[in-house]
Amino acid sequence: MIYDVVIIGAGQAGLSMGYFLKQTGLSFIILDNQNAVGDVWRNRYDSLILFTPRAYSSLPGLALKGDPAGFPTKDEIADYLEKYARTFDLPIQSKCHVEIIHKENHLFFISTNAGVVIKTKKIVIATGPFHTPKIPAYAKELPEHVVQLHSSQYKNKSQLNDGPVLVVGGGNSGAQIAVELSQDREIYLSVGHKLRFLPLSIGKKSFFWWCEKLGILQANHDSFIGKKVQGQPDLIFGYELRARIKDNSIKLKNRTTTIKKDEVQFADQSTIKVQNVIWATGYTLDYSWIDVPGLLDPDGKVKHIRGMTDIKGLYFLGLPWQYRRGSALLLGVGEDAEYLVKHIANLSKNSS
Template sequence: MNQYDVIIIGGGQAGLSLGYYLKKTALSFIILDKGSEVGEVWRKRYDSLTLFTPNFYSALPGSKFNETKNLYPTKDEVADYLQAYVEENELPIQHQTDVQELHQVTDGFRIVTNRGDFHTKKVVVATGPFQKPLIPGFSQSLSSNVLQLHSSEYKNPTQLQKGSVLVIGGGNSGAQIAVELSRERHVYLSVGHKLKFIPLDVGGKSIFWYIDKLGLYSAGKDSFIGSKIRKLKDPILGSELKPLLDNKTIKLKPRTISIQDDTFQFQDNTELQVSNVIWSTGFRADYQWIHISNLFDQAGFPIHERGVTPVTGFYFIGLPWLHSRSSALLGGVGKDAEYLVNQIMKPVAKE
């Protein structure tokens, strides 16, 4: 059995940031990742995806983001950066390793994978929040004549069949996809809340510069500012969508509530028929492989205090609002990683 002091499950930016700080310790560790290469999750996203954070706010600890053609890096530039980060810091990562079960044992944890069992004294789950596509159950009622894709499956417009498209979901991915598709076909955007827009740049500076200077970027989740921000819906970043909604190039629809054959029904009792639908409805976490009690609340969310759980030696990293708004972002996860490594270094109390 492979034995380590620490095992990190997940080789995205959170797991790599943690690895950076663990390299500074004497602890033995490995990063297990089910992908075939570093940055694979980024490469699989839709072709036109770009970050909303500029490159100078997108770096992991101890490294600058590579110079990019554009101020806002593409998804492939992010993947290239992560690959270079692993090589530069000589991080031990094992790919094509699917963690199937995680158990607590007398002296730590046993991790069952498709490539054998691992044992560790301490374990960090860095798989992030985007694990399983979240699609309403009524999607199963949709006629087979309508092509439907989740945003995680969408790559570019050539995947779609001819005709109009309905994008369901009012987040930034849905906004970007709707804008792209509107260049060549009729597009409808269904959202369940009023959209708010924030420009990417103000006065020649990135909006994230202002967010950082105002303390919004690093405000703790339980602080006054943090608690206020958490109650708000995420805004649409950038200026592309709003004028297209204003001039009806993209037609706005309220929340989608049901489907009958090939007809979508909305909250305002209107109906619509389209040839394609993109479910930009987010993701849900999947922790069924973790067979340890006292880790999750009744809703299935991890119980933790800045990533430290009630189970000795068990940690989470890379979750939205793990500590602050920036916890799940490239440029912010490093602070959580440094904090967790300090916690990991504390000796396990003997009972």
């Protein structure tokens, strides 16, 4: 069988794509390397809570249940995504790891871990921005008795040694983990930029409600607002971290620069000794499994316009700032998916 479309990834991007494709009559399948839909969320740290309220955490066609102004947990989102796939009867092949993709003439050939080769006319890469954990090279200098985990590996404090913890990275994951651990630990937070905080709500309305009313959510990457926001360090949602820094429950440190044995040095030359390090340092993208020339620019980023690449039939969905701020988030990925499906459906109609 030759599919019209194959989607790689059954996260929020892949499911949104499937929702709109289901309405076209095109044949498609979603390939996912997890055991079940939602496992990417289930496997994240136990205390993870989204900073987008439920009103802004739904995909097209199915609202997330619960208090619209409340903030969902990661398990709530995992269950919601599983329900979403079931509600719309989306064709998903789980436990399917894509090893290599190549193109011959007008077809893509997808080789999987099961030894199966799947053929398709068009392919959508919906694997999101979280590929390979980014950990600095000097991490290998830590002695074996120091526990070090990337934030993607951290679940809860039971994984850690007794004693101080250094969290490296000033995004929302690092902030949440540091706040959680500061309840009964000595916590250091290493950040290479000035922390900027945003309220979760203003005047009983969600911060995202105000962003929508002011047109910030709708601003695309080429707009004045979009250009201002892109490339800026993560904004920390909520004021818990700020309060813990203020009362010294969390000690703020400069950028981490070197490690010698169990001693960590920072940009201001100060040092500390810790028994645990959590690297909340983000991810690097890895598209080495897509064996199609011309995909990436010299900086290793995907060359595309609204998810459409220069390679005929190859699309991306769920990239940060693919078109708008919310392109990689639950609140915005559906609009990008609808745009791509309309484009694909029109191409298919014209070629038939």
